Amino acid sequence: MKKLSIGVTGYKGFIGYHLSTHIKYIDDNLNFIACPKNYFSDKEKLESFVSKCDVIVHLAAKNRGEDDEVISNNIALVDQLISALNTCKKKIHLIFASSTQESNRNAYGKSKIEGVKKFQYWAKGTNNKFTSLKIPNVFGPFCKPYYNSVVSTFCYQLIKQKTPEIIIDNKVDFIYVQNLVKTIVHEIYNNKRLVQLINVKADKSIKVSSLLKKLLFFKESYLKLGIIPKLRNEFDVNLFNSFRSYIRIKDIKSDLVLHNDERGYLFENIKEMTGGQTFFSSTKPGITRGNHFHKNKIERFCVVSGEAIISMRKIGSRKCFNFKVSGLNPVAIDIPIFFTHNIKNIGREDLLTLFWSNEIYDSENPDTYFLKV
Template identity: 35%
Template structure:
């Protein structure tokens, strides 16, 4: 299939192109500002599908709205009619088409031209009214509040909020691309009553909440608190935020608690899932010798050789001196998780000649005021 994409260098265009290539589409006609009239005529004569994404939303003069949004759309349709090419067209319009401003009026006029064209090519025109689209590669300080907030917060710049309670309906770029490619591949999608199409996955929030969420991503490098990725909006915003980090700041240090035995470092924590840490023990060192009432842990040795020992605190059939000590030999050569149940005092000993590296998960974050940790030799 040969696919024509106008506005190929734009935010939506870039995301569409890479996903089309992921899907195996290779015959892409990319139309941008430097595309010649002759090239556009050749594209329209040969294409099987059109994504019409080109448009003007930040012109120097209001006349450019008409030139970029209305006249270009009319030119595109005239070329298709001239070639008798009834390829389906997806048009990226805007919800501002319902507004009485110059941009909205130009988008509405472009829509009307497409609806007239549809009379000659029934069921071939798909007008999508989009608003507040966000995701990777969106230009900050332009027309996306998400892009601006992500960029400014990631770069330690201030953000402006005039009304924290102002409501937003956000659309994630991947949700748009997924629906459009489904339509390209023949999935039937019903329009709304006004003959326009709308992306159904819309995330509602407020301007103040949006800023709070994005600020929490920056703060998470300090407090190690993981965001709630079960919230679809939070997950998509976090993925978006990371793309605005300065490239020299992709990494960040962790606080290592170091002594002669090795080190212990917290990596990530959250009330919803507990805490993940990494423990490094020097050869011959034993760590632990404690037990918990409620806290549980999982140990995963990823490098070195060690032994994990357990002793149950209370048994019915023997004295403390007679209690059996359980032993599990662990190694980075064979990854296995060892569960640490409550009521068992336990320790881990490095029996190798190199550092013993253990990934540890606890079902609760460490609370200094209520550590639920009681020292007792195994």
């Protein structure tokens, strides 16, 4: 089967990061084509980019600044992309990231309304496919605080020991970024209609005060008491993983208290209120386990005997973090999502490691994607 080539504008942004990660490392039937920002100021490069694509997901946009600047910038991006599309001889499916801000009639929303109109006109006039996705508030790991999402701002503030402030306690519709990616990928494969205007369904509608209450509970339980909190549903898991993503990597290691007496020693590996499973491994000297990452799974490593190095690297980054661990001084290390990781036995004896995951292993949906650290 020939791979579909998926071009993504704004791929270095929050949604772009998660979409490009899915295309590059998770879906083997898709091929990622990057559209750097400077292509929009170089006609030939933009036309070359368009010619390589079967589908283009247009995420690039400006959502902060003076009203005139936001509107003119975003419409210019649309016009430049349409101009490049008009030079292409093959059919292309254009997927446009619009926003529920359309309804608010602010500058960003107005630019999205105009973008939808222009892409519709292009699609109908050239017999190409166009899909507009009207997207609610998006949250998830690595979202920039003080920018788009109140979730990211609150998480960042709580971890930095700051006090979040609620300006207006409205009910807000939220979608987790990975669920948005699923929607986009579904539309990439969807060949039903020429023009579609889709209202993307939110995962949850919640008051800002209720959202903050959940995050305060995560902080109290996880950061102060060292307990994996009760996660009642998928939204809670996604919110907790988003919260964890703002913790510095050097702070994901927790020292465990070793209780010694004449019988030997004892330590508590994990306190949790959310279920899941524990598992145990023995690893021969010099052997490395892992080299994979997870999108959703909360996972804890604890070496109980032997010596090891636990290494991890954020997807898309070259920076590697290493933790030297030993059963003589047990520590718990909680693996962040979207960090490929491994554990290597660096000792002379078998390495014994205890693992915990919030999910019971499902061979049909293992949430495990192999990639070398």
